[in-house]
Amino acid sequence: MEKVGLFTPIKINKLVLKNRIMMSPAFSNSAAPGGFVTDWTLRHYQKRAAAGVGLVMVEHTGVSGYYIHGGNRLQISTDLHVPGLARLARVIKEAGAAAGLQIAHSIHGVGLKPEDLPKRVILEMIREFIEGARRAYEAGFDVVELHFAHTYTMADLLSRRTNKRLDEYGGDVYGRMKAHREIINGIREMMGPEVTLFARICADEFVIGGNTLKQSRVIAGELEKMGVDCIDVTVGVRFDDGGLKGYSDLRGKPTVEYEDGPNLYLAEDIKRHVGVPVIAVGKLGNPEFAASVIEQGRVDMVAMARPLLADDKWVKKVQAGRPDLVRTCVCCNSCLYKRRHPDDPIRCMERECARCLACLRNCPYRLPFINEKGRLEFGNEWCDECGMCAGLCPARVVRFQADPQYDWVSRQVEPAVKKLSPGQRRVLVITCASGPYRCDDKFLPGGLAHSAALVRVPCPGRVETVQMIRILELGVDGILLAGCRSEENPECKYRHHHPWAPHRVRRAGRILEEAGLSHKVIAHISLTGLEALDLAGVTRNFLNGLEVNNRVGEADDHRPEETA
Amino acid sequence: MIIGQRKPLKRIFEMLDPYDRILIAGCGSCVTVCMSGGLKEAEETAAVLRLHRQAEGRPVEVRARVVERQCEPEFLETLDADLPHFQVVLSLACGVGVQRYSLFRPGKLILPGLDTLGSGLPVRQGLWEEVCLGCGDCLLDQTAGVCPITRCAKGLLNGPCGGSRNGRCEANTENHCAWQIIYDRLAARGELNLLEEYRPPKDWSRGHWGGPRRLEREDMPIV
Amino acid sequence: MSKPSNLRKVLEAGHFAVTAEVGPPRFADFAPLRQKAELLRRYVDAVNITDNQSAVARLSSQACCGELARMGIDAVFQVTCRDRNRIAIQSDILGAVAQGVRNILCLSGDHQRFGSDPQAKSVFDLDSVQLVRLAADMTRGLFPGGRKMEVSLEAYVGAVVNPFADPVDLQVIKLKKKARAGARFVQTQCVFDLERFSRFMERVREAGLDREVGILAGVSLLRSAGAARFMQERVPGVTVPEEVVRRLELAPDPEEEGVKICVETIDRMRNVKGVAGVHIMAIALEERVPEIVRRAGLFPRPDPAGQALGPVSCREGNRVDQG
Structure with a gap:
């Protein structure tokens, strides 16, 4: 048998693809109001098509x-919408690629759950899907992909966790995929067996109580029986549990700390259970790895989105035997989350890396390196996810899920501070959530509940100065960073952050002083084991100190008026 | 790379005092690398400004953004959508970026948020030092790759003054005496004879003192 | 057209030269200067006027030197590179020499950081070696640009050296450069540590520099232990050994002790081979200089008219070879 590689053609239904690389559907934020194709959309897809994507x-x-x-x-x-999409299909095909269109429906977008939908809406949705598929084929697309995954309606219906319907569109896995069956049947009836139809499913939702491989094997098998020509296997991106940027979301867009193809085992498993081709997606941008996936027959095709954003000529370079020229995607996900303006189209933000090399110079494991192309690379196989690089990165390019995030203040600190009584001195205690010194809410007894809030982070040393200032903005009078003593805690993977806390506190204090706000206090304390048990006492001391400081501060405030 | 540091916050507050809709524009190149004017610092400045106004009881709307390089108009254009909403821009770029922005958007008040400290290099994490003055007539070949014009407080060309002690500069004992470094490096290479040569007075007209300099490539403009 | 430099005559004749330093007042009146100069007349061969010493703005050195010249006292015009560019320097030199000043001492100048105006923008258009060359060229009738002067400058050009700065090697090299650039006399930073100074002089002799330039060793009069400490810590380039400080501390009359130290230093200087004279820095204590000169046995001074007086005889090692 001929050896199969990335560039071996593949036939799916009647469609022959010149290679096994699919540009994974990824929201480009480029449509005109009303959902119309823009020139930007055309260029975006045409460029990748012209560079050889199958x-x-x-x-x-x-x-x-x-x-x-x-x-x-x-x-x-x-x-x-058809003329615009027809143009899009035409430019893609003229550029030499096959054109596919992913169609989807979102009740999440309007804040509904499957059980909220009257049956009428479900039937309407099924009809809309069929109509949508018809329009797509009429517009000239070779493939229609039904989006049964991520956070969209069809995935909500499929999910064990979210589909709580009591009618025939709910219940067991067969009931939960009744709508899907009707859509596929409808499309096949209208367009015949010749058209190529893909379906994208989550092999594992990565939410508590969600579908796992056990369900998705059945789903995939059923889809095959219904007449789907290819299963596109993705994972996660379900917002029910962790929300946007939660674990499920992260698994769907594996970041820097994941190894290559972290979800591949799922696609591989699905492939063993179906006869139709299977596509895998998720951090497959390493050319060598992508090729090995196909060569070893683990899946039939690889899909990638972010690597093609980082380098639109990925395929061309790999095919030409020059993978060394590929501009590597560092999987920072900035393209998805860090657009400068909500209306900016998606693009690789990797160039925002200022090449300051702070990550390279300060990684405790010396992992980042400058490769032979002169580019910065993260050797992540030994990464301990301690987050030093993320904490230092001045351009916020390197980020870790475990880090106190950009929106950490608004998501975690703000609710905690809101519970405090506004009449009193209010302080925030930031403690460790990981080491043996981790402190729990129970460490703050009732007497302090009105004046002290406790927030736990992986390491207090990771709280940045800017975050401290933003916390003060919430109206608290003081912040106490209660870290551990690193010498007593040598195994903590965040130990490298530990020395930062006092430095950052000092800097924050200087900024407050400079801004004439020294009545607010930010302090750092290295807890001993005993003190960790008596966090309440430590907090009371801090509050008392704050009281004294404020009396002094108030006196200072009055002085200028008197002299004036 | 160009190094700079944030202006004293007091000065920033004074400059921004009349305004209540402020855009803080960071620059994604040199000043991000020297950790004084990137996105983080823009956010920090925004946060402390809000905190300051909060204390004064005068709320303010501040947004922190960053562009790749403020010295190029095309990058600045990416801020245009927001621009009309804000009364004033506090630019955290070097002096080049601030001037570029002012010229590019003459209708907008662009205020400097950084004091530019010149061309420097990172000595260690968190420390940058000025090492080149851009004198327009490089003499590093004669001085073991250490610039006495920049790194000697008096810019002496023929050797140290009498004020260096224990290898430190008389003007600021935190600084190394440039000539001590030059001497050590030349001694290690066995090239001390270079120090015996008389260095004539420098042609400062090639530096800034001849007026602002220009760089022109005649084959570059496409007519 | 006018009197030549007395200092030059003294050095060239092989006498052990004595100069003293006077700091100009911080107001627009020559009176204190004149008073101090009168005290020093006949006790020193030339009076040296500092140029905004320690970067504190004072009555200009050029004006003061002019006044001394009018009083018939040989003045040493100190020129630093800190405050003037090469244009102003040429013009000031011309101005001083036109007023009858015959000695020009070229220095880099203390950094302005510890002076009266730390915010000032310093100039340092030239460094001291280049300044020596500029002045020396002018004595040969050449402007620094290479253009001929109509009348060449009549001046005796000097420079300074600090035997105690690091690295010593570099100071010797720089001294060599200054000599080659045209310096004929050299004044050293105040010497308290004679050991170290002797070692430095050894290096100077090895390089043959003592025969090229007249080396005036700097001696300073310390008023008290506090002044010594201040010098050690705050005056760039000065080293005061701990035993000197202790002597001053223990003395019942520290000023008298200071004079004693000064006299001893001068005595020992006269035995250091290659030293052609001393330069006495007694800032604000100028009235003690005559006493020091007397006690050191250096009085009377050679007559400005040329013939040698008193006990100072020609000594082989101190003769300055003008070749």
């Missing part, structure tokens, strides 16, 4: 004009 799967396109996600999303809800 199948360009155009992003999530709404089959409904109402049940749709936020952002500038494409639609295929009316016939008016």
